[in-house]
Amino acid sequence: MYYGRRPQQGVYNGGVPTTLRASDIPAAVDEILTTTPFVDIHTHLFPPSFGRLALSGIDELLTYHYLEAELFRFSDVRPDQYWALTTPQRADLVWKTLFVENSPVSEATRGVIAVLTAFGLDPAARSLVGFRRFFVAQDSTAHIRRVFELAGVSEVVMTNDPLDPEEAPLWESGAIPGEGFRPSLRIDRLLNEGTWTAKDARQLLETWSRRIKPVYMAVSLPDSFAFPETNARTVLLREAVLPLCRDLGIPLSLMIGVRRQVNPDLRSAGDASGRADLRALEALCGEFPANRFLVSVLSRENQHELCVYARKFSNLLPFGCWWFLNNPSIVEEITRERIEMLGTSFIPQHSDARVLEQLIYKWRNTRRTLAPILANAYRTLARDGRVVMRDEIRRDVERLFRGNFAAFSSQL
Ligand code: FIX
Ligand code: ZN
Numbered sequence: 001m002y003y004g005r006r007p008q009q010g011v012y013n014g015g016v017p018t019t020l021r022a023s024d025i026p027a028a029v030d031e032i033l034t035t036t037p038f039v040d041i042h043t044h045l046f047p048p049s050f051g052r053l054a055l056s057g058i059d060e061l062l063t064y065h066y067l068e069a070e071l072f073r074f075s076d077v078r079p080d081q082y083w084a085l086t087t088p089q090r091a092d093l094v095w096k097t098l099f100v101e102n103s104p105v106s107e108a109t110r111g112v113i114a115v116l117t118a119f120g121l122d123p124a125a126r127s128l129v130g131f132r133r134f135f136v137a138q139d140s141t142a143h144i145r146r147v148f149e150l151a152g153v154s155e156v157v158m159t160n161d162p163l164d165p166e167e168a169p170l171w172e173s174g175a176i177p178g179e180g181f182r183p184s185l186r187i188d189r190l191l192n193e194g195t196w197t198a199k200d201a202r203q204l205l206e207t208w209s210r211r212i213k214p215v216y217m218a219v220s221l222p223d224s225f226a227f228p229e230t231n232a233r234t235v236l237l238r239e240a241v242l243p244l245c246r247d248l249g250i251p252l253s254l255m256i257g258v259r260r261q262v263n264p265d266l267r268s269a270g271d272a273s274g275r276a277d278l279r280a281l282e283a284l285c286g287e288f289p290a291n292r293f294l295v296s297v298l299s300r301e302n303q304h305e306l307c308v309y310a311r312k313f314s315n316l317l318p319f320g321c322w323w324f325l326n327n328p329s330i331v332e333e334i335t336r337e338r339i340e341m342l343g344t345s346f347i348p349q350h351s352d353a354r355v356l357e358q359l360i361y362k363w364r365n366t367r368r369t370l371a372p373i374l375a376n377a378y379r380t381l382a383r384d385g386r387v388v389m390r391d392e393i394r395r396d397v398e399r400l401f402r403g404n405f406a407a408f409s410s411q412l
Pocket of ligand 1 (some may be wrong): 044159255268322323352354
């Protein structure tokens with residue numbers, strides 16, 4: 001499998017060689033990361049046509065489950081008391097506790113500060129009234145365009161669950177994602193919860209694939225996931241999901257290592273991670289060579305193995321530093337290892353954004369973390385004696401954040 005376009009030797013920009021001195025590399029990398037629009041291959045975002053599923057604004061930013069998990073560490077409020085509050089009341093409590101009474105130094109709290117700053121709002125304000133007034137005043141289409149521009153993103157891939165009682169009727173009544181939003185088919189309920197037969201599952205997936213034209217199918221799997229297993233999930237994967245993905249020419253995205261609801265009182269904030277046995281990938285990639293697998297693993301301890309498996313199976317494309325891994329110190333570690341082991345044949349990040357404006361800080365943080373890592377990779381290459389060209393860096397960044405996914409999903 002070959003990712004993206006085959007490079008030409010001695011790339012020229014308008015016929016002019018763009019050779020870089022080692023000292024020019026960091027600025028070139030910065031400029032190229034900033035000016036290359038990324039494709040965000042995994043989010044939980046919805047466009048306005050999906051009504052209240054489309055989350056945006058200060059109350060949604062503050063009641064993000066990453067912040068709720070931190071709130072319960074600082075506040076004496078019990079979860080049942082918190083859930084009894086309205087969303088604005090919850091947001092007020094999160095703001096007071098994590099941003100006024102304590103310093104917002106965590107990754108998730110700093111993210112909110114970065115969003116407010118991006119819109120010229122005062123992040124030191126004690127009340128949320130001004131922020132609420134600002135977000136309510138935004139025209140949704142213009143606001144989405146502005147957020148995409150600020151985040152340096154051209155398209156986001158949604159998470160669409162055909163068995164979600166709130167979302168499914170919207171598609172059935174003709175809701176259309178519109179510009180910038182690409183559908184994917186999320187099959188956790190089908191694979192992990194149901195008692196579907198392969199025939200019925202295939203039928204459901206065919207109907208929904210025709211309806212929403214997903215760029216991939218996706219499932220999150222526990223740390224105990226194994227393949228093959230003597231259970232319905234293995235049968236459905238073998239007889240329904242993978243054959244249909246192959247027929248449709250789309251990848252299956254496997255997000256492995258989540259321990260759902262280790263503390264149910266915290267709701268979405270109650271999930272955890274666990275180290276998985278990745279031999280399941282060995283079996284899947286080996287048994288289904290004609291299928292393509294996008295893979296993200298939640299445990300830090302699984303990252304190296306994932307790189308090793310990607311070196312063994314070209315139908316496996318590692319992507320993202322998922323969820324609890326999306327912290328600069330860990331993103332740095334994972335990305336350096338991936339460059340050293342896979343070159344540019346992986347997808348460094350996805351945002352997992354649930355609230356529209358989160359795109360701004362999640363992608364700014366990614367660019368900020370990756371710039372020195374990429375610059376260092378090219379400077380090391382130059383030190384080893386190979387001239388580095390600006391256009392090659394641009395080609396590589398496009399490949400990392402657009403081309404690899406486009407080639408693998410062959411729908412973009
Ligand atoms: O399974 C997933 O797609 C996870 O990303 C979510 O379940 C999780 O709640 C999340 O938002 C992580 O960032
Ligand atoms: Zn997600």
